Amino acid sequence: MSISPTHNEALAAQLDRAINNKTKPLGSLGVLEALARQIGLIQNTRDIALTKPSILVFAADHGVVAEGISAYPQDVTWQMVENFLARGAAINVFATQNHCELRVIDAGVNHDFGPRDGLTDRKLAHGTRNFANEPAMSRDLCQTALAAGMALASELEGNVVGFGEMGIGNTTAAAALMHKLTGIPVAQCVGAGTGLSADGILHKQRVIEAAVDRHAHATEALDVLATFGGLEIAMMAGAMLKAAELRKILLIDGFIVTSALLVAARMHPAILDYCVFAHCSDENGHKQMLDALGAKPLLNLGLRLGEGTGCALALPLLHAAVNFLNQMATFESAQVSEKSE
């Protein structure tokens, strides 16, 4: 595993010239200009293109739900996977609208689906263990999940991959990862998840704080991931690492997906060059998590749904960045006068 930084001064200058020659005031496409430049650097070319974008939705269950940290029962994980397969969830609607392939992966749901059209079976366990008592995964299982994610990313045809997740209890896992990897106090990492009350949030905080005390030895990224993470989070982190190695654009969704990236970035910091941050979630800790990564999200719509919905909604902006660079006229070609001041 080796991820190359995208830094390339000559190419960056070439991209900037191309962007600045378009028939528009200098810098007037704002974030889209930075995005076009980043895509050029990722693809290592002036001739940028998006091919076959896809979103991988990883699903798994979490032993920590035994502590009563979620507003919804654990069965909702498999029920929502069924909803994905029946094309009834928000991510189905938004992925279809924006011509994005959707792939649903069972990384460790506590339910037997049997062989099902549209479901990629990579189930490694019927959920993790309860990290309030013991590590969620063994190091071995965690490494197996990372490797399974890498293998999945190797199979992707397209050059843009979005990440999504489903797993009742996974904002608790993500908040614990955030605390361990950024040092931000647990109280600032926890949020309402699918809809906890203020009391529920406080309880969730206490559960994490106690677990963090119990597993104080876990500090290195893989250990932190194994101790507090989930199978969907670990498999996603593996897929992110491989996708970046393959120089794909990584489209990062909300709180849980970003926590997987925190782990991956701790292992291979250059992965961040490949990341486009789809949105800032309304889940309490996400803004600080993004800040910790120096990330500037494209959208800020108060979403807190997960599933990769932010990725699907941000995809048109990636197309816009590519299209303006490829299709707009230049001042010269359109014979438009340049700035006179």
Next chain:
Amino acid sequence: MSISPTHNEALAAQLDRAINNKTKPLGSLGVLEALARQIGLIQNTRDIALTKPSILVFAADHGVVAEGISAYPQDVTWQMVENFLARGAAINVFATQNHCELRVIDAGVNHDFGPRDGLTDRKLAHGTRNFANEPAMSRDLCQTALAAGMALASELEGNVVGFGEMGIGNTTAAAALMHKLTGIPVAQCVGAGTGLSADGILHKQRVIEAAVDRHAHATEALDVLATFGGLEIAMMAGAMLKAAELRKILLIDGFIVTSALLVAARMHPAILDYCVFAHCSDENGHKQMLDALGAKPLLNLGLRLGEGTGCALALPLLHAAVNFLNQMATFESAQVSEKSE
């Protein structure tokens, strides 16, 4: 002209129930939920739909350019109209990407195009007069422009209309309108436009301040519009009023388009019920102008290009709002368990 407020308590409750029954945590689609609700109230139905979205780009010239308030020469107005017709501008690229019809209207460009495919000729003059010396338009001309805009909106087939503009010097006109209609000091209304230096911005401020003193009598909306506005701004305001009367969704772009809405809203405040604010522009005064209208924009991408580009980029979010309400499963239909806490 009569614009009905969209308020309808029974329908709002029905829309909220439909939104809340979708398979997602309550409120988790954030701004998209508010948007679906607003579209339902505008269309006065639970069965919402977007049909044939279009963007009207109004172009005109401004006499006040004689004061040296723009970074680009006046010829850029007609040159950019040519660029629109040749499909080389940013708005062409984004409108095509998002399947949005584009209509370019010559409201008063200082150039003779002759009959041209794709250009709607509603030229009322070769630009306005210099408001540093005299009113930009007579009241009659201004009313003719408003009426021409109303007629254009009456012809639209679709139920979503975005507004865009092109006119060298029109951020100066828009800043003057903003000051007169909101009372915000001129210094906070002016910005760099297409790229003025700090000195250039200060000069622009002084030009507006002197003109405001000269035309202190203009306080009523039509007088303010005639005195400081532009033919594209007046025609756009007329089109907005008629489109709202016809219960269409109005998609509002950046600084200049919002200044036209300021005028329209002063005339008929209920127009605001029909407005979706596409983005917050990087042009200095736009955020305060939106605040003055109580507007919450969908996007915040540092754009300051005009042409209706923000509208085209925001359109996929309108589709997302409509699609989630129409296509997502309910907890009941998908047999997903509801909240347990």
